[in-house]
Amino acid sequence: MTGRAPVADWATDFDHLDPAWIENPYPIWDELRRTCPVAHTERFSGVYLPVRYEDIRTVAYDPVHFSSRRIVIREGQTTLPPSPPVTSDPPAHRGERRMLLPAFTPDAVSKLEPRTRALCRELLDRLSDKSNCDGAIDYAQEIPTRLTAHMLGLSEGAGEQFRKWVHEYFELSVTDPTIAKRVTAELFAFFGAEIEKRRASPRDDLISYLLKVRIDGQPIDDNDINGTLRLLLFAGIDTTWSAIGTCLWHLATHGDDRKRLADDPQLIPTAVEEFLRAYAPVTVAREIVKDTEIGGRPCKQGQMVMLAFGAANRDPAMFPDAARIVVDRAVNRHAAFGLGIHRCIGSTLARMEIRVALEEWLGRFPDFVLTAGAVVKWSAGTVRGPRQLPITLGRR
Protein backbone atom coordinates (compact mmCIF):
# COMPACT_ATOMS: atom_id res chain seq x y z
CA MET A 1 0.00 0.00 0.00
CA THR A 2 1.85 3.05 -1.16
CA GLY A 3 0.76 6.64 -1.32
CA ARG A 4 -1.49 6.62 1.74
CA ALA A 5 -1.49 9.76 3.88
CA PRO A 6 0.37 9.03 7.12
CA VAL A 7 -1.82 8.67 10.21
CA ALA A 8 -1.93 12.01 12.05
CA ASP A 9 -3.43 10.64 15.26
CA TRP A 10 -4.69 7.08 15.88
CA ALA A 11 -7.66 8.32 17.90
CA THR A 12 -9.02 10.58 15.16
CA ASP A 13 -7.42 9.38 11.92
CA PHE A 14 -6.79 5.65 12.24
CA ASP A 15 -6.07 3.63 9.11
CA HIS A 16 -6.01 -0.17 9.12
CA LEU A 17 -3.90 -0.07 5.96
CA ASP A 18 -1.13 1.95 7.61
CA PRO A 19 2.17 0.01 7.69
CA ALA A 20 2.37 0.36 11.49
CA TRP A 21 -1.06 -1.28 11.93
CA ILE A 22 -0.27 -4.03 9.42
CA GLU A 23 3.05 -4.81 11.10
CA ASN A 24 1.82 -4.75 14.72
CA PRO A 25 -1.63 -3.40 15.62
CA TYR A 26 -1.53 -4.42 19.30
CA PRO A 27 0.34 -1.41 20.75
CA ILE A 28 -2.00 0.90 18.80
CA TRP A 29 -5.09 -0.76 20.29
CA ASP A 30 -3.56 -0.87 23.78
CA GLU A 31 -2.80 2.84 23.67
CA LEU A 32 -6.30 3.67 22.39
CA ARG A 33 -7.84 1.54 25.14
CA ARG A 34 -6.01 3.60 27.75
CA THR A 35 -6.69 7.00 26.23
CA CYS A 36 -9.71 6.91 23.93
CA PRO A 37 -11.66 3.74 24.01
CA VAL A 38 -13.70 4.50 20.86
CA ALA A 39 -11.57 5.93 18.04
CA HIS A 40 -12.84 7.37 14.77
CA THR A 41 -11.48 8.09 11.32
CA GLU A 42 -12.80 10.16 8.43
CA ARG A 43 -11.14 7.71 6.06
CA PHE A 44 -13.37 5.19 4.28
CA SER A 45 -16.31 7.62 4.64
CA GLY A 46 -16.19 7.42 8.43
CA VAL A 47 -15.43 4.47 10.70
CA TYR A 48 -15.61 4.02 14.48
CA LEU A 49 -13.22 1.70 16.30
CA PRO A 50 -14.08 0.39 19.77
CA VAL A 51 -11.16 -1.41 21.43
CA ARG A 52 -12.63 -2.53 24.76
CA TYR A 53 -14.05 -6.03 25.03
CA GLU A 54 -17.25 -4.69 26.52
CA ASP A 55 -17.89 -2.21 23.69
CA ILE A 56 -17.10 -4.71 20.94
CA ARG A 57 -19.43 -7.19 22.58
CA THR A 58 -22.20 -4.59 22.80
CA VAL A 59 -21.97 -3.84 19.07
CA ALA A 60 -21.85 -7.53 18.16
CA TYR A 61 -25.02 -8.10 20.21
CA ASP A 62 -26.99 -5.25 18.65
CA PRO A 63 -28.09 -5.96 15.07
CA VAL A 64 -30.79 -3.27 15.36
CA HIS A 65 -28.30 -0.39 15.26
CA PHE A 66 -25.40 -2.25 13.67
CA SER A 67 -26.30 -4.05 10.46
CA SER A 68 -24.28 -6.78 8.78
CA ARG A 69 -25.30 -5.72 5.29
CA ARG A 70 -21.81 -4.26 4.92
CA ILE A 71 -19.13 -6.18 6.78
CA VAL A 72 -15.94 -5.15 5.00
CA ILE A 73 -14.54 -1.62 5.17
CA ARG A 74 -13.64 -0.41 1.70
CA GLU A 75 -13.27 2.85 -0.16
CA GLY A 76 -16.57 4.00 -1.64
CA GLN A 77 -19.95 2.45 -0.93
CA THR A 78 -20.03 -0.35 -3.45
CA THR A 79 -23.07 -2.54 -2.99
CA LEU A 80 -22.22 -6.19 -3.43
CA PRO A 81 -24.69 -9.05 -3.70
CA PRO A 82 -25.45 -10.59 -0.27
CA SER A 83 -23.67 -13.67 1.13
CA PRO A 84 -26.20 -15.10 3.56
CA PRO A 85 -26.07 -15.50 6.48
CA VAL A 86 -23.01 -13.35 7.24
CA THR A 87 -24.47 -10.30 5.50
CA SER A 88 -27.97 -10.88 6.90
CA ASP A 89 -29.77 -9.33 9.86
CA PRO A 90 -32.67 -10.69 11.85
CA PRO A 91 -35.21 -12.00 11.11
CA ALA A 92 -33.93 -13.53 7.83
CA HIS A 93 -30.60 -14.43 9.40
CA ARG A 94 -31.84 -17.23 11.62
CA GLY A 95 -33.18 -19.57 8.95
CA GLU A 96 -30.29 -18.91 6.58
CA ARG A 97 -27.82 -19.74 9.31
CA ARG A 98 -29.71 -22.71 10.63
CA MET A 99 -29.59 -24.51 7.28
CA LEU A 100 -25.78 -24.39 7.37
CA LEU A 101 -25.26 -25.39 10.99
CA PRO A 102 -25.56 -29.20 10.54
CA ALA A 103 -22.56 -29.15 8.20
CA PHE A 104 -20.32 -27.65 10.90
CA THR A 105 -21.17 -29.49 14.11
CA PRO A 106 -18.40 -31.20 16.12
CA ASP A 107 -19.51 -34.56 14.68
CA ALA A 108 -19.46 -33.30 11.09
CA VAL A 109 -16.04 -31.73 11.63
CA SER A 110 -14.53 -34.84 13.21
CA LYS A 111 -15.33 -36.71 9.97
CA LEU A 112 -13.03 -34.26 8.16
CA GLU A 113 -10.13 -34.73 10.53
CA PRO A 114 -8.55 -37.76 8.80
CA ARG A 115 -8.48 -35.92 5.45
CA THR A 116 -7.00 -32.87 7.14
CA ARG A 117 -4.29 -34.92 8.82
CA ALA A 118 -3.47 -36.70 5.59
CA LEU A 119 -3.13 -33.49 3.64
CA CYS A 120 -0.89 -31.95 6.34
CA ARG A 121 1.33 -35.01 6.04
CA GLU A 122 1.44 -34.73 2.25
CA LEU A 123 2.56 -31.12 2.59
CA LEU A 124 5.18 -32.02 5.19
CA ASP A 125 6.47 -34.89 3.04
CA ARG A 126 7.31 -32.33 0.38
CA LEU A 127 9.50 -30.53 2.93
CA SER A 128 11.20 -33.65 4.25
CA ASP A 129 14.52 -33.07 2.46
CA LYS A 130 14.51 -29.29 2.82
CA SER A 131 16.19 -27.15 5.43
CA ASN A 132 14.19 -24.01 4.60
CA CYS A 133 10.63 -23.33 3.65
CA ASP A 134 7.96 -20.67 3.74
CA GLY A 135 5.55 -21.65 6.51
CA ALA A 136 2.80 -19.43 5.13
CA ILE A 137 3.05 -20.46 1.48
CA ASP A 138 4.21 -24.07 1.63
CA TYR A 139 2.02 -25.12 4.54
CA ALA A 140 -0.50 -22.75 6.18
CA GLN A 141 -2.25 -21.54 3.02
CA GLU A 142 -2.53 -25.00 1.51
CA ILE A 143 -4.47 -26.60 4.37
CA PRO A 144 -7.75 -24.64 4.34
CA THR A 145 -7.70 -24.14 0.56
CA ARG A 146 -7.52 -27.86 -0.08
CA LEU A 147 -9.93 -28.76 2.70
CA THR A 148 -12.50 -26.20 1.52
CA ALA A 149 -12.24 -27.55 -2.02
CA HIS A 150 -12.71 -31.04 -0.60
CA MET A 151 -15.85 -29.98 1.32
CA LEU A 152 -17.34 -28.27 -1.72
CA GLY A 153 -16.61 -31.31 -3.86
CA LEU A 154 -14.15 -29.44 -6.06
CA SER A 155 -10.73 -30.53 -7.18
CA GLU A 156 -8.18 -29.79 -4.45
CA GLY A 157 -6.11 -28.34 -7.28
CA ALA A 158 -8.66 -25.51 -7.53
CA GLY A 159 -6.86 -24.06 -4.53
CA GLU A 160 -4.66 -21.76 -6.57
CA GLN A 161 -7.59 -20.00 -8.20
CA PHE A 162 -9.26 -19.72 -4.75
CA ARG A 163 -6.20 -18.03 -3.28
CA LYS A 164 -6.12 -15.51 -6.10
CA TRP A 165 -9.78 -14.64 -5.54
CA VAL A 166 -9.33 -14.38 -1.78
CA HIS A 167 -6.29 -12.14 -2.10
CA GLU A 168 -8.05 -9.87 -4.57
CA TYR A 169 -11.23 -9.72 -2.53
CA PHE A 170 -9.76 -9.07 0.90
CA GLU A 171 -6.60 -7.14 0.13
CA LEU A 172 -6.63 -5.50 -3.29
CA SER A 173 -10.31 -4.53 -3.22
CA VAL A 174 -10.02 -2.46 -0.05
CA THR A 175 -8.67 0.47 -2.03
CA ASP A 176 -10.26 -0.48 -5.36
CA PRO A 177 -13.87 -1.63 -4.91
CA THR A 178 -14.23 -2.45 -8.62
CA ILE A 179 -12.05 -5.48 -7.89
CA ALA A 180 -14.61 -6.75 -5.37
CA LYS A 181 -17.32 -6.48 -8.03
CA ARG A 182 -15.24 -8.32 -10.61
CA VAL A 183 -14.25 -11.12 -8.21
CA THR A 184 -17.86 -11.50 -7.09
CA ALA A 185 -18.96 -11.82 -10.73
CA GLU A 186 -16.25 -14.39 -11.49
CA LEU A 187 -17.24 -16.45 -8.48
CA PHE A 188 -20.89 -16.18 -9.39
CA ALA A 189 -20.18 -17.70 -12.79
CA PHE A 190 -17.89 -20.36 -11.30
CA PHE A 191 -20.36 -21.52 -8.65
CA GLY A 192 -23.30 -21.18 -11.05
CA ALA A 193 -21.71 -23.85 -13.24
CA GLU A 194 -20.98 -26.07 -10.21
CA ILE A 195 -24.58 -25.73 -9.00
CA GLU A 196 -25.83 -26.88 -12.40
CA LYS A 197 -23.51 -29.90 -12.32
CA ARG A 198 -24.78 -30.92 -8.86
CA ARG A 199 -28.39 -30.41 -9.91
CA ALA A 200 -27.81 -32.83 -12.80
CA SER A 201 -26.01 -35.35 -10.60
CA PRO A 202 -25.93 -34.76 -6.82
CA ARG A 203 -22.89 -35.82 -4.85
CA ASP A 204 -21.89 -36.02 -1.20
CA ASP A 205 -20.68 -32.44 -0.86
CA LEU A 206 -21.79 -29.07 0.48
CA ILE A 207 -23.07 -27.76 -2.85
CA SER A 208 -25.38 -30.76 -3.21
CA TYR A 209 -26.43 -30.32 0.43
CA LEU A 210 -27.45 -26.70 -0.20
CA LEU A 211 -29.55 -27.78 -3.18
CA LYS A 212 -31.33 -30.35 -1.04
CA VAL A 213 -31.93 -28.28 2.09
CA ARG A 214 -35.22 -26.46 2.75
CA ILE A 215 -36.02 -23.36 4.82
CA ASP A 216 -39.64 -23.43 6.00
CA GLY A 217 -40.30 -26.03 3.33
CA GLN A 218 -38.87 -23.92 0.51
CA PRO A 219 -35.71 -24.64 -1.48
CA ILE A 220 -33.04 -21.96 -1.39
CA ASP A 221 -32.90 -19.55 -4.27
CA ASP A 222 -29.94 -20.23 -6.60
CA ASN A 223 -28.60 -16.71 -6.09
CA ASP A 224 -28.55 -17.25 -2.34
CA ILE A 225 -26.86 -20.64 -2.69
CA ASN A 226 -24.29 -18.92 -4.84
CA GLY A 227 -23.80 -16.19 -2.22
CA THR A 228 -23.48 -18.73 0.57
CA LEU A 229 -20.87 -20.68 -1.39
CA ARG A 230 -18.93 -17.46 -1.94
CA LEU A 231 -19.07 -16.90 1.81
CA LEU A 232 -17.82 -20.41 2.59
CA LEU A 233 -14.93 -19.90 0.21
CA PHE A 234 -13.96 -16.49 1.56
CA ALA A 235 -14.61 -17.19 5.21
CA GLY A 236 -12.93 -20.55 5.33
CA ILE A 237 -9.68 -19.91 3.55
CA ASP A 238 -7.53 -16.95 4.45
CA THR A 239 -8.87 -16.83 8.01
CA THR A 240 -7.63 -20.30 8.90
CA TRP A 241 -4.55 -19.90 6.75
CA SER A 242 -3.75 -16.73 8.70
CA ALA A 243 -4.35 -18.43 12.03
CA ILE A 244 -2.09 -21.39 11.20
CA GLY A 245 0.59 -19.06 9.84
CA THR A 246 0.46 -16.89 12.93
CA CYS A 247 0.80 -19.92 15.21
CA LEU A 248 3.90 -21.00 13.25
CA TRP A 249 5.27 -17.45 13.45
CA HIS A 250 4.75 -17.42 17.23
CA LEU A 251 6.42 -20.81 17.68
CA ALA A 252 9.30 -19.84 15.39
CA THR A 253 9.95 -16.77 17.51
CA HIS A 254 9.21 -18.21 20.99
CA GLY A 255 11.46 -21.21 21.52
CA ASP A 256 10.13 -21.99 25.02
CA ASP A 257 6.55 -22.32 23.82
CA ARG A 258 7.66 -24.34 20.79
CA LYS A 259 9.63 -26.78 22.94
CA ARG A 260 6.80 -27.07 25.41
CA LEU A 261 4.21 -27.94 22.75
CA ALA A 262 6.55 -30.30 20.91
CA ASP A 263 7.22 -32.16 24.18
CA ASP A 264 3.60 -32.11 25.32
CA PRO A 265 1.22 -32.20 22.33
CA GLN A 266 -1.73 -32.60 24.75
CA LEU A 267 -1.33 -28.92 25.45
CA ILE A 268 -1.86 -27.94 21.80
CA PRO A 269 -5.67 -27.44 22.01
CA THR A 270 -5.29 -25.06 24.96
CA ALA A 271 -2.43 -23.26 23.24
CA VAL A 272 -4.52 -22.87 20.08
CA GLU A 273 -7.14 -21.00 22.11
CA GLU A 274 -4.46 -18.69 23.43
CA PHE A 275 -3.06 -18.04 19.95
CA LEU A 276 -6.59 -17.31 18.75
CA ARG A 277 -7.04 -14.89 21.63
CA ALA A 278 -3.77 -13.08 21.24
CA TYR A 279 -3.63 -13.00 17.44
CA ALA A 280 -7.31 -13.17 16.44
CA PRO A 281 -6.96 -12.96 12.67
CA VAL A 282 -10.40 -11.61 11.80
CA THR A 283 -11.73 -8.09 11.89
CA VAL A 284 -15.26 -7.53 10.63
CA ALA A 285 -17.41 -4.43 10.34
CA ARG A 286 -20.97 -3.28 10.78
CA GLU A 287 -22.91 -0.46 9.15
CA ILE A 288 -24.62 1.92 11.57
CA VAL A 289 -28.23 1.99 10.44
CA LYS A 290 -29.63 4.12 13.29
CA ASP A 291 -27.93 6.90 15.23
CA THR A 292 -26.69 5.45 18.52
CA GLU A 293 -23.68 5.41 20.82
CA ILE A 294 -20.84 3.07 21.63
CA GLY A 295 -19.29 3.28 25.08
CA GLY A 296 -20.78 6.77 25.50
CA ARG A 297 -19.55 8.07 22.13
CA PRO A 298 -22.34 9.14 19.75
CA CYS A 299 -22.22 7.31 16.38
CA LYS A 300 -23.76 8.51 13.13
CA GLN A 301 -26.00 6.50 10.87
CA GLY A 302 -24.35 5.58 7.57
CA GLN A 303 -20.85 5.25 9.00
CA MET A 304 -19.17 1.96 9.79
CA VAL A 305 -17.89 0.29 12.95
CA MET A 306 -14.82 -1.88 12.85
CA LEU A 307 -15.00 -4.90 15.15
CA ALA A 308 -11.37 -5.74 15.85
CA PHE A 309 -11.84 -8.92 17.86
CA GLY A 310 -8.09 -8.97 18.47
CA ALA A 311 -8.48 -5.69 20.36
CA ALA A 312 -11.26 -7.15 22.54
CA ASN A 313 -9.02 -10.13 23.23
CA ARG A 314 -6.21 -7.94 24.58
CA ASP A 315 -8.39 -5.99 27.01
CA PRO A 316 -6.87 -6.36 30.48
CA ALA A 317 -10.31 -5.77 32.00
CA MET A 318 -11.30 -9.16 30.55
CA PHE A 319 -8.01 -11.09 30.42
CA PRO A 320 -5.46 -10.93 33.25
CA ASP A 321 -1.97 -10.40 31.85
CA ALA A 322 -3.59 -9.76 28.48
CA ALA A 323 -0.41 -8.80 26.64
CA ARG A 324 1.39 -11.99 27.59
CA ILE A 325 0.94 -15.20 25.58
CA VAL A 326 0.28 -17.95 28.14
CA VAL A 327 0.00 -21.23 26.23
CA ASP A 328 -1.73 -23.00 29.12
CA ARG A 329 -4.19 -20.20 29.91
CA ALA A 330 -7.13 -22.18 31.29
CA VAL A 331 -9.81 -19.49 31.34
CA ASN A 332 -10.06 -17.97 27.91
CA ARG A 333 -13.38 -16.47 26.93
CA HIS A 334 -11.94 -14.87 23.80
CA ALA A 335 -13.90 -13.41 20.92
CA ALA A 336 -11.73 -14.56 18.00
CA PHE A 337 -14.76 -16.13 16.29
CA GLY A 338 -17.04 -13.22 17.10
CA LEU A 339 -19.87 -13.06 19.60
CA GLY A 340 -23.62 -13.28 19.29
CA ILE A 341 -25.70 -14.40 16.32
CA HIS A 342 -22.86 -14.11 13.79
CA ARG A 343 -20.46 -16.40 15.68
CA CYS A 344 -18.22 -17.91 13.01
CA ILE A 345 -20.11 -20.94 11.78
CA GLY A 346 -16.83 -22.67 10.97
CA SER A 347 -15.21 -22.17 14.36
CA THR A 348 -15.11 -25.88 15.20
CA LEU A 349 -13.72 -26.63 11.74
CA ALA A 350 -11.07 -23.92 12.05
CA ARG A 351 -10.04 -25.13 15.50
CA MET A 352 -9.64 -28.66 14.18
CA GLU A 353 -7.57 -27.49 11.21
CA ILE A 354 -5.26 -25.37 13.37
CA ARG A 355 -4.81 -28.10 15.98
CA VAL A 356 -4.09 -30.83 13.41
CA ALA A 357 -1.76 -28.51 11.47
CA LEU A 358 0.29 -27.85 14.61
CA GLU A 359 0.26 -31.46 15.81
CA GLU A 360 1.55 -32.68 12.46
CA TRP A 361 4.08 -29.89 12.00
CA LEU A 362 5.54 -30.21 15.50
CA GLY A 363 5.60 -34.00 15.15
CA ARG A 364 7.74 -33.62 12.03
CA PHE A 365 9.69 -30.45 12.78
CA PRO A 366 9.92 -29.87 16.55
CA ASP A 367 12.77 -27.42 16.04
CA PHE A 368 12.40 -24.44 13.75
CA VAL A 369 13.16 -20.74 13.76
CA LEU A 370 12.62 -17.75 11.54
CA THR A 371 15.30 -17.74 8.87
CA ALA A 372 18.01 -15.30 9.95
CA GLY A 373 17.79 -12.00 8.12
CA ALA A 374 14.61 -12.93 6.25
CA VAL A 375 11.56 -10.68 6.22
CA VAL A 376 8.09 -11.65 7.45
CA LYS A 377 5.27 -10.00 5.52
CA TRP A 378 1.79 -9.56 7.01
CA SER A 379 -1.46 -9.25 5.09
CA ALA A 380 -3.35 -5.96 5.04
CA GLY A 381 -7.04 -5.45 5.55
CA THR A 382 -9.71 -7.59 7.13
CA VAL A 383 -7.74 -10.72 7.93
CA ARG A 384 -4.32 -10.62 9.55
CA GLY A 385 -1.70 -13.30 9.09
CA PRO A 386 1.77 -13.81 7.65
CA ARG A 387 1.89 -14.01 3.85
CA GLN A 388 5.65 -14.61 3.81
CA LEU A 389 7.15 -16.61 6.65
CA PRO A 390 10.68 -17.87 5.95
CA ILE A 391 11.50 -20.73 8.30
CA THR A 392 14.65 -22.76 8.89
CA LEU A 393 13.77 -26.33 9.77
CA GLY A 394 15.42 -28.57 12.33
CA ARG A 395 14.75 -32.21 12.99
CA ARG A 396 14.33 -34.41 16.01
Next chain:
Amino acid sequence: MSLPIDGPAASPSLRVRVNRERCQGHARCVVLAPELFAVDGFGEAHEIADGWVSSGFEDKAWLAKANCPELAIDIERPEEENA
Protein backbone atom coordinates in the same frame (compact mmCIF):
# COMPACT_ATOMS: atom_id res chain seq x y z
CA MET B 1 -35.22 -28.10 45.37
CA SER B 2 -34.91 -31.86 45.92
CA LEU B 3 -32.77 -34.41 44.16
CA PRO B 4 -34.55 -36.81 41.85
CA ILE B 5 -34.88 -40.30 43.33
CA ASP B 6 -32.93 -41.84 40.49
CA GLY B 7 -30.27 -39.10 40.56
CA PRO B 8 -26.55 -39.89 40.57
CA ALA B 9 -25.46 -41.98 43.54
CA ALA B 10 -22.85 -39.64 45.03
CA SER B 11 -25.26 -36.78 45.72
CA PRO B 12 -24.06 -34.06 43.37
CA SER B 13 -23.39 -30.61 44.70
CA LEU B 14 -23.67 -28.80 41.38
CA ARG B 15 -26.08 -28.57 38.54
CA VAL B 16 -25.21 -27.02 35.16
CA ARG B 17 -27.65 -25.47 32.77
CA VAL B 18 -27.20 -24.11 29.25
CA ASN B 19 -29.20 -21.00 28.53
CA ARG B 20 -30.51 -21.87 25.04
CA GLU B 21 -31.26 -18.24 24.26
CA ARG B 22 -27.65 -17.24 24.79
CA CYS B 23 -25.88 -20.31 23.36
CA GLN B 24 -24.45 -19.62 19.89
CA GLY B 25 -22.82 -22.99 19.40
CA HIS B 26 -19.16 -22.18 20.10
CA ALA B 27 -18.99 -25.74 21.51
CA ARG B 28 -16.37 -24.90 24.11
CA CYS B 29 -18.36 -26.69 26.84
CA VAL B 30 -18.59 -29.90 24.84
CA VAL B 31 -14.85 -29.91 24.22
CA LEU B 32 -13.88 -29.07 27.81
CA ALA B 33 -16.52 -31.14 29.61
CA PRO B 34 -17.97 -33.81 27.30
CA GLU B 35 -19.24 -35.65 30.41
CA LEU B 36 -21.57 -32.76 31.20
CA PHE B 37 -22.56 -31.23 27.84
CA ALA B 38 -23.57 -32.37 24.37
CA VAL B 39 -24.70 -30.63 21.19
CA ASP B 40 -27.72 -31.22 18.99
CA GLY B 41 -27.76 -31.62 15.20
CA PHE B 42 -27.33 -27.86 14.84
CA GLY B 43 -24.33 -27.70 17.16
CA GLU B 44 -26.25 -26.02 19.95
CA ALA B 45 -25.39 -27.15 23.45
CA HIS B 46 -27.43 -28.72 26.20
CA GLU B 47 -26.62 -30.31 29.54
CA ILE B 48 -26.50 -34.09 29.97
CA ALA B 49 -28.46 -35.93 32.71
CA ASP B 50 -30.53 -32.92 33.67
CA GLY B 51 -27.32 -31.07 34.42
CA TRP B 52 -26.41 -33.01 37.57
CA VAL B 53 -22.64 -32.94 37.97
CA SER B 54 -21.27 -36.25 39.21
CA SER B 55 -18.71 -36.09 41.96
CA GLY B 56 -15.27 -35.41 40.53
CA PHE B 57 -16.52 -33.35 37.59
CA GLU B 58 -17.08 -30.09 39.48
CA ASP B 59 -13.87 -28.54 38.14
CA LYS B 60 -14.92 -29.32 34.59
CA ALA B 61 -18.27 -27.66 35.19
CA TRP B 62 -16.58 -24.47 36.35
CA LEU B 63 -14.06 -24.65 33.51
CA ALA B 64 -16.82 -24.92 30.91
CA LYS B 65 -18.67 -22.01 32.46
CA ALA B 66 -15.52 -19.89 32.57
CA ASN B 67 -14.81 -20.51 28.88
CA CYS B 68 -18.24 -19.88 27.40
CA PRO B 69 -17.89 -16.73 25.28
CA GLU B 70 -21.65 -16.08 25.42
CA LEU B 71 -21.99 -16.49 29.22
CA ALA B 72 -24.60 -19.14 28.48
CA ILE B 73 -23.74 -21.59 31.27
CA ASP B 74 -25.27 -21.27 34.70
CA ILE B 75 -24.25 -23.34 37.68
CA GLU B 76 -26.64 -23.93 40.55
CA ARG B 77 -25.71 -25.27 43.95
CA PRO B 78 -28.85 -27.04 45.11
CA GLU B 79 -27.39 -27.76 48.56
CA GLU B 80 -26.90 -24.08 49.28
CA GLU B 81 -30.38 -23.27 48.12
CA ASN B 82 -31.73 -25.83 50.55
CA ALA B 83 -29.60 -24.59 53.41
